[in-house]
Amino acid sequence: MTTVPAPIHSTSDPRMGLGERLHGWAVSVDHKRLGIMYIAAGLIFFVIAGLEATLMRLQLIAPLNDVLTPQGFNQMFTMHGTTMVFLVGMPVLLGFGNYLIPLMIGARDMAFPRLNAFGLWLFVFGGILLYYSWIGGDGLYGLGGAPDTGWFAYSPLTSKAFSVGHATDYWILGIMVSGFGSMTTAINFIATILCMRCPGMTMMRMPLFVWLMLTVAILVLVALPVLTGAQVMLLLDRFLGAHFFDPQQEGSVILWQHLFWFFGHPEVYILVLPAFGFISEIIPVFSRKVIFGYPLMVAATVSIAFISLGVWAHHMFVIGMPPWLNSLFAASTFLIAVPTGMKMFNWIGTMWGGRIRFDTPMLFATGFLVMFLFGGLTGIMLAVVPFDWQLSDSYFVVGHFHYVLFGGTILAVFAAIFYWFPKAFGRMLSEPMGQWTFWLLMIGLTLVFLPMHMSGILGMPRRVYTYQPGRGFEIWNLISTIGVPFQIAAVLLLVINVVKSLKSGRVAGPDPWDAWTLEWETASPPPSENFRKIPTCTSARPLWDRKHPEDPDSNYE
Amino acid sequence: MAIAGAAFGALPEICATTGGDLPNTTGEPGNVVLPSILDPHSPPARLIRELSWLVLGICAGLFVLVEGMIFYGVVKYRRRRDDKTKDEPRQVYGSNPVEIAWTIIPLLIVFVLTLTTVRTIRSIELTQPPADALHVVAIGHQWWWEYRYPDPDGTGGEVIVANEMHVPVNRPVWVRLESADVIHSWWVPALTGKTDLLPNHTNHTWFNAENEGIYLGQCAEYCGNQHAGMLLRVVATQPEEFDAWLRAQAAPTVHDTTVAEGREIFQEFACSNCHTVKGVSDGQFAPDLTHLMSRQTIASGVAPLDAATLKAWIADPQILKPGCNMPSLQLDPQELDAVTSYLLTLR
Numbered sequence: 032m033t034t035v036p037a038p039i040h041s042t043s044d045p046r047m048g049l050g051e052r053l054h055g056w057a058v059s060v061d062h063k064r065l066g067i068m069y070i071a072a073g074l075i076f077f078v079i080a081g082l083e084a085t086l087m088r089l090q091l092i093a094p095l096n097d098v099l100t101p102q103g104f105n106q107m108f109t110m111h112g113t114t115m116v117f118l119v120g121m122p123v124l125l126g127f128g129n130y131l132i133p134l135m136i137g138a139r140d141m142a143f144p145r146l147n148a149f150g151l152w153l154f155v156f157g158g159i160l161l162y163y164s165w166i167g168g169d170g171l172y173g174l175g176g177a178p179d180t181g182w183f184a185y186s187p188l189t190s191k192a193f194s195v196g197h198a199t200d201y202w203i204l205g206i207m208v209s210g211f212g213s214m215t216t217a218i219n220f221i222a223t224i225l226c227m228r229c230p231g232m233t234m235m236r237m238p239l240f241v242w243l244m245l246t247v248a249i250l251v252l253v254a255l256p257v258l259t260g261a262q263v264m265l266l267l268d269r270f271l272g273a274h275f276f277d278p279q280q281e282g283s284v285i286l287w288q289h290l291f292w293f294f295g296h297p298e299v300y301i302l303v304l305p306a307f308g309f310i311s312e313i314i315p316v317f318s319r320k321v322i323f324g325y326p327l328m329v330a331a332t333v334s335i336a337f338i339s340l341g342v343w344a345h346h347m348f349v350i351g352m353p354p355w356l357n358s359l360f361a362a363s364t365f366l367i368a369v370p371t372g373m374k375m376f377n378w379i380g381t382m383w384g385g386r387i388r389f390d391t392p393m394l395f396a397t398g399f400l401v402m403f404l405f406g407g408l409t410g411i412m413l414a415v416v417p418f419d420w421q422l423s424d425s426y427f428v429v430g431h432f433h434y435v436l437f438g439g440t441i442l443a444v445f446a447a448i449f450y451w452f453p454k455a456f457g458r459m460l461s462e463p464m465g466q467w468t469f470w471l472l473m474i475g476l477t478l479v480f481l482p483m484h485m486s487g488i489l490g491m492p493r494r495v496y497t498y499q500p501g502r503g504f505e506i507w508n509l510i511s512t513i514g515v516p517f518q519i520a521a522v523l524l525l526v527i528n529v530v531k532s533l534k535s536g537r538v539a540g541p542d543p544w545d546a547w548t549l550e551w552e553t554a555s556p557p558p559s560e561n562f563r564k565i566p567t568c569t570s571a572r573p574l575w576d577r578k579h580p581e582d583p584d585s586n587y588e
Numbered sequence: 589m590a591i592a593g594a595a596f597g598a599l600p601e602i603c604a605t606t607g608g609d610l611p612n613t614t615g616e617p618g619n620v621v622l623p624s625i626l627d628p629h630s631p632p633a634r635l636i637r638e639l640s641w642l643v644l645g646i647c648a649g650l651f652v653l654v655e656g657m658i659f660y661g662v663v664k665y666r667r668r669r670d671d672k673t674k675d676e677p678r679q680v681y682g683s684n685p686v687e688i689a690w691t692i693i694p695l696l697i698v699f700v701l702t703l704t705t706v707r708t709i710r711s712i713e714l715t716q717p718p719a720d721a722l723h724v725v726a727i728g729h730q731w732w733w734e735y736r737y738p739d740p741d742g743t744g745g746e747v748i749v750a751n752e753m754h755v756p757v758n759r760p761v762w763v764r765l766e767s768a769d770v771i772h773s774w775w776v777p778a779l780t781g782k783t784d785l786l787p788n789h790t791n792h793t794w795f796n797a798e799n800e801g802i803y804l805g806q807c808a809e810y811c812g813n814q815h816a817g818m819l820l821r822v823v824a825t826q827p828e829e830f831d832a833w834l835r836a837q838a839a840p841t842v843h844d845t846t847v848a849e850g851r852e853i854f855q856e857f858a859c860s861n862c863h864t865v866k867g868v869s870d871g872q873f874a875p876d877l878t879h880l881m882s883r884q885t886i887a888s889g890v891a892p893l894d895a896a897t898l899k900a901w902i903a904d905p906q907i908l909k910p911g912c913n914m915p916s917l918q919l920d921p922q923e924l925d926a927v928t929s930y931l932l933t934l935r
Contacts, residue, residue, distance in 0.1 A: 101911045105815075180812075185771055187787060283788075320676075320679060321681055323680060324683075324687050349808075349809075351783055351792070353715075354710055357713070358702075358705070362698075362706075365701050366698060373691060380680075384680060386676075387666045404658075411701070415639060417639055421625045421633075424808045424809060488625055489622070489624045490622065490806075492806060492815075494816075495806075495815060
């Protein structure tokens with residue numbers, strides 16, 4: 032084994048001044064630095080979107096409250112949703128892909144390092160452009176205003192007639208620009224994964240995370256251009272008087288929904304499949320077992336992606352589609368539960384008979400299983416068309432997708448942060464603080480999002496800035512808001528943990544978790560170019576083979 | 589962005605004077621049906637609840653099973669504190685029979701769910717109006733509802749009302765859904781699931797109110813600034829009572845000479861550009877006011893309709909419902925009194 036290097040990022044020289052070091056990061060084309068910057072920028076937006084959510088919860092703590100104006104509330108939920116999907120979910124997950132893919136497949140960098148930097152800075156610029164709408168949104172007339180038409184931007188609410196000023200234009204351009212960034216990153220992932228694997232790493236020996244990111248990259252390339260196209264059409268409507276979506280001129284308001292959800296549904300899987308990847312890496316290591324049913328996991332991944340392209344209209348069950356079309360999209364949506372269920376069972380199968388260590392990453396991974404299952408099952412319920420007729424666009428849906436995206440993706444991201452932090456910075460995060468973060472987050476999550484299912488069932492629609500007293504919504508909204516401080520505390524604790532560990536955390540060494548994939552073979556943090564010598568791969572768990580020459584995995588392939 | 593502002597501005601004070609909740613005409617507290625999907629009063633809502641119990645049962649079963657497996661696994665296979673062994677547990681790479689089983693069984697569950705779903709869709713989603721149905725046209729506006737009853741007395745006329753839909757009990761109601769501007773959604777959970785109202789497109793929904801009562805609901809598709817203030821009320825009464833209501837709505841306006849001044853102001857100011865009072869003005873943009881005082885609420889259900897609220901509303905609608913499309917006309921106190929007195933005669 033190599034000696035433990037000084038726990039500073041390998042390519043920064045401590046003798047450099049702050050300016051020089053920042054400059055070094057800004058011009059870097061190293062996939063590791065870009066990955067870290069992606070994640071850091073995403074987490075900054077996570078805090079902003081969290082503040083927006085907090086304001087919304089404060090407004091809804093009691094009926095007829097006036098913390099926010101109606102327009103202010105509408106801007107908050109629009110910006111919260113848009114930020115979470117485009118400026119938190121995608122960049123953080125793509126950031127992990129950026130950081131980990133070359134390390135996991137034993138490559139020196141991504142296939143196109145400069146394109147990689149281009150993608151990051153496009154995303155950052157797109158985010159700034161979106162938030163600039165607070166200043167420039169209403170053009171010359173007022174103080175500006177953020178978009179307030181929802182992250183789904185349904186026509187004709189986004190047409191010039193109903194959305195005056197430039198808020199919607201900032202929404203379109205900001206997302207379009209950051210979307211171009213995501214597309215270049217996706218291309219880079221595909222090229223890297225297909226062309227740059229180390230000797231011996233066949234497709235069926237890739238870590239599952241790499242499989243999932245490959246699938247996600249393909250989904251990004253199929254789905255995101257459709258959104259971009261729709262946004263171009265909307266821009267033409269708004270600026271040049273085209274009328275794709277203008278009902279007064281025989282345009283179709285449904286067309287936008289088809290285009291948007293053809294992107295929007297796969298987007299959910301773009302946000303959740305990388306989380307599956309994290310979980311598929313973490314559960315085996317902490318259970319001390321090989322992943323159960325690797326080929327089935329790969330097959331399930333690919334089929335989830337494939338089916339996810341054919342279910343978009345389940346977001347449109349209430350627009351008055353004919354019964355056969357409703358039935359078709361219900362059936363395809365149910366079908367997606369089958370490969371997702373396989374994954375669930377295979378993760379449990381991996382834990383079965385293991386010797387499970389509950390370090391913080393594993394705690395979060397278990398929390399993911401518990402919470403994501405709940406979100407998945409309410410998803411099945413919403414695929415039941417008549418049930419959806421009652422509960423689409425109600426708080427039940429808000430509860431459902433927060434269980435999927437917060438209880439799923441965000442918990443998995445926390446697991447990933449605790450798991451790979453020692454690799455990236457050479458120091459361990461604090462275990463006790465990690466455990467506190469976990470329990471605070473679980474309590475917060477349950478308090479905030481579980482009651483939403485009830486307020487939905489009692490008839491509370493989503494996207495309302497207030498509600499009438501005496502309809503039974505009060506208690507559930509109160510509980511929801513009470514949960515917010517727990518989540519804030521959890522995030523603060525993580526920030527403190529990271530700052531403390533960077534300074535004085537326990538030195539990690541190359542392989543602190545006794546793991547099996549190639550990123551743990553190189554130093555922590557990895558040197559530039561990643562490996563002193565390009566590693567070789569003899570099975571899906573190359574480090575297992577090296578640690579257990581008496582019983583290598585390659586015997587079972 | 590102005591953070592501090594009013595949400596349904598003056599409403600808390602107004603509600604305080606009426607007992608904290610919206611009024612209902614009969615005074616029986618039990619007569620208001622809350623918008624819960626668990627309390628159906630119409631066949632579609634009942635079918636949905638039955639299906640919901642079934643689906644909830646299946647999902648709850650799966651939930652208990654899988655969470656049970658997770659917790660059992662976590663407890664049974666956790667590494668004990670005193671476990672110092674360095675050996676790895678037995679490596680299991682997969683098992684074909686097990687994996688086939690947990691592919692086939694979910695497929696069967698999915699198959700059952702699909703069949704039940706399709707059956708319920710077919711029994712709820714009608715393409716033709718039921719026999720003997722009452723036809724109503726519902727038109728969504730930013731941010732209020734317009735209801736049109738075609739041919740109330742067999743002479744080919746039309747009754748137009750706003751925000752409160754009246755129906756007879758135990759008779760199917762076939763609602764044609766249209767939108768005047770953006771997308772809205774008609775949702776009264778106790779009667780039926782929601783259906784969108786789309787511009788340039790016609791949808792239908794139906795229900796059959798089985799009990800008398802005031803059924804509450806609200807717009808369920810985000811439609812702009814005052815989406816939250818676009819509340820729904822369906823008033824179901826005995827057929828005779830409904831017929832009387834429809835006749836009253838079809839009757840011409842009574843001209844009360846004592847409020848002539850108020851009527852003139854109504855006509856001279858912008859009121860008449862947007863509001864219709866039959867025989868006085870014919871604005872199309874805002875609710876028909878011909879029989880205004882026969883309604884229980886104002887501003888599509890956000891406040892009870894009485895003299896004080898009405899006056900406050902005319903003085904400045906933006907305080908009661910910030911962002912709504914009705915401007916404050918800056919009437920002086922005398923004009924305000926006159927217009928209010930006039931509107932109070934529109935019964």
